[in-house]
Amino acid sequence: METNAPKRPTLADVAREAGVTHATVSNVISGRVHVAEATRTRVEAAIAALGYEPNLVARSLVSRRTMLLALIVPRITNPFYAEVALELEGRVAEHEYHLVICNTRNEPAEGRSQLQRLSRRWIDGAIVMPGGVDAADVDAVSRRGLVVVPCLWAEEARQPAMPGVDLDFAAGGALAATHLLGLGHRRLGMIVESRPDGCIAHVRRVDGFRAALAQSGVEIPPTREVTGDGTLDGGRAAAELLLRQPNRPTAIFATNDLMALGVIEAALDQGLPVPAALSVVGFDDIPLARHVRPRLTSVAMPRAELVTSILHLLLPTLGGQRLARERVLIPPSLVPRDSTARVKNGSHRKAVDMSG
């Protein structure tokens, strides 16, 4: 059975070719030690002649750095995570790093196994998005030396002292509420993604939404708050529940864009034009949000800043420093588009309890 690997030249081969020792070759490559101009050119010629390339595996063994980072997400097919992955990969490639993608499919068992496998691989750091990863597992593996940066975990969901980068979800919810209030909406519905893993990022969003509403004396009865599974179809199903109610809301806030898109579909299916008869606000501002009709109003998470903050936390650890016990909070922003509009007066005929 013929093997596929044409043996690659090693430092020793180059050294022999150049008539020096492998240590000298190593020195000219790393540049950390001065080597005479004459021998340097000889070595460089040998490197070129043999087409030598350093072996990163051997290098990792002694340097204890693999130049490997991992991104753990529920599914890379989620457009938001794909955007983050793209941005992240581009940024770390500048530092000669590679990015490993791990999908947990929202299964804690998967997340645990991924974390453990990454740990054995001695990756230099893992960025963990919520969904399918238990905080306890993160804690266990980071205690063993793996550098983990939880990202977008609502703060209460993790160990109090655990660093990481978050978005200020509550502020985002408040932004959506303020926007809708400003358009005159008073009868509001909410669709919140329920997460089996106990991650409460979505709960924070509705909390912020509700709190901002309360400040204006507007309340949301339990019947106007339903849960969805985070998918477009889930959002549609949830919206059908909301829209079939006798006194249906004039506006709906969904805690992610996919569900908000489902809301729009459900509304159109029932002959309710958006935004004329129903305003819809999403969360995440996925690229698709501006490509559907009507274009979706959404709360945007600044991805570039997110990645910058992640790297700000991660890069120092790669020099051997301990992970800063910092928690970065990134403020979202609202992107108004065509799925929200001023409420129609006619919709208010039953809203006798309006307090202004």
Next chain:
Amino acid sequence: METNAPKRPTLADVAREAGVTHATVSNVISGRVHVAEATRTRVEAAIAALGYEPNLVARSLVSRRTMLLALIVPRITNPFYAEVALELEGRVAEHEYHLVICNTRNEPAEGRSQLQRLSRRWIDGAIVMPGGVDAADVDAVSRRGLVVVPCLWAEEARQPAMPGVDLDFAAGGALAATHLLGLGHRRLGMIVESRPDGCIAHVRRVDGFRAALAQSGVEIPPTREVTGDGTLDGGRAAAELLLRQPNRPTAIFATNDLMALGVIEAALDQGLPVPAALSVVGFDDIPLARHVRPRLTSVAMPRAELVTSILHLLLPTLGGQRLARERVLIPPSLVPRDSTARVKNGSHRKAVDMSG
């Protein structure tokens, strides 16, 4: 400066704890050599006590396998590639492999650099999608020992002898043509993605489309064939060109779904209902295709089979076998949805040349 790494136990530590040599520990872990029941349990106890985990880096250095695979794509944010990545990651994880994602952003320089960096890392194999990777670079790096599986490169675009897995793009185009012909359409437009890298996968699609049309005596004049940049906005712009023509087509075939979605948007913007006034067929069958309104008729690429074929090619090489010089051709299928309909008779007033 305190370091972040709590020194992990090694084979030697376990050996000391168990009162054996590290070779014996290695044997109980690998299971390749018989070790007495008594010592085995002692070793296992030591492993558990110390929480030992094998170091994959050291293992790779001697085994010459990194358990690392790479997927090179233009952008992971492309939904089709994200789907492939998800499927691929899941399948290789079963074999204890990890997946590295590389984005070329359609820049050949990026692709080359990615390939070279991966080569230095001794990954076990790279799956390369078209866009931003030159065939010559693939050739160069695979000559150096990197196992590369080109995927979805139209066959002419690569070295004749280069193995890989392809979709039968021409057959897909023919499928679209047959579908439209069956619905009575005779005045057809095409939007083809033009690729700076010389990849002709999209050209194959329109070729197949045109050939099938020709068999029924239908031709497409040059004015009804325009190029797009592969994005939704690009598709929209291209469609505007097509729809502003005096004798506009009754159906449009776009070589990818994103552009097809742009076509629908352009049509609706001009007050042309889809499919009543215009039928639209896409290519790729991205998940979104069934979520927009009208749901998009599309040519589907069977992702699972694609991944299966990739692994079929790749896995044997991981055992040291040479990459099979095989080229797998996967047939697509047509998924009819709501963006195509029987042509209205009124649209045919000028189509005197119909030959039936």
Next chain:
DNA sequence: CTGTTAGCGCTTTCAT
């Protein structure tokens, strides 16, 4: 400045 030496943590003959 360059060579010598010693590992990094593991697998793999080869003795015993």
Next chain:
DNA sequence: ATGAAAGCGCTAACAG
């Protein structure tokens, strides 16, 4: 069945 020893390809002291 276990131990001893060599070596994967590289970096990092330390000599000379």
